[in-house]
Amino acid sequence: MKEDDIRKYASLMKELELTGLEIEMDGAKVRLERGMATSPLVQSYTVPAESVEKKEAAAAEDEGEAVASPMVGVFYTSPAENSDPFVTVGSKVRKGDTICIIEAMKLMNEIAAEFDGIVEKVSAKNGQVVGFGTELFRIRRI
Numbered sequence: 642m643k644e645d646d647i648r649k650y651a652s653l654m655k656e657l658e659l660t661g662l663e664i665e666m667d668g669a670k671v672r673l674e675r676g677m678a679t680s681p682l683v684q685s686y687t688v689p690a691e692s693v694e695k696k697e698a699a700a701a702e703d704e705g706e707a708v709a710s711p712m713v714g715v716f717y718t719s720p721a722e723n724s725d726p727f728v729t730v731g732s733k734v735r736k737g738d739t740i741c742i743i744e745a746m747k748l749m750n751e752i753a754a755e756f757d758g759i760v761e762k763v764s765a766k767n768g769q770v771v772g773f774g775t776e777l778f779r780i781r782r783i
Contacts, residue, residue, distance in 0.1 A: 647671060653746065657713055657770060705761040705779035710771040711752065714745035718767045726767075732760045734780065741765075741777060758782045 646666075651673055654662050663672045710716070718726035718741055728740050734754040743750045758780040765777045 647673070651675075657715075657745070658772075659713060705758065705781035706756075707764075707776045708740070708752075708755070708778040708780055710743060710765075710773060710775045710777055712743055712745050712750065713772050714743040714750070714770070716765045716767065716769050716771045716777060717742040717744065717749075718763070728760045728763070728778070730760055730763060733783070734758055734760060743771065752777070754780065756780070756782055 650662055650664060650671075653659075654673060654675060659675075661672070661674045663670065665671075718728075720727070720742065727738075727742075728734060734740060735757050736754055738754045739751045740754050740760075741752045743752055760778055761781050762779040763777075764779065765771055765775065771777065
């Protein structure tokens, strides 16, 4: 593997805020890791208990089940820049319908609805970098 390739992967890791990446190409295996201390975005802080209780109460009021991101990447609501979004608030979805795309390592991954329902909330913004487990939608089962 060439040094330029490794530098491209390292840059991608930084862009997507990944802490580790393993690549196997032409029989060679390379593992890149970066410590959390290198990221200026990581900060330690304490949240007052009252604030946590308010958020939990607000989450309980939200209808529907959370649909979480299965991977780290960039969240897209539509298949192309000038296209209509796959779903909006109030859209009916059937199990298997594409509800968004997450771009990871230059691959477009279609995310499908896991059950029939109605979209109650779009939690992520178009073009937002999302992490594993980030809430993307709230869908109420029908």
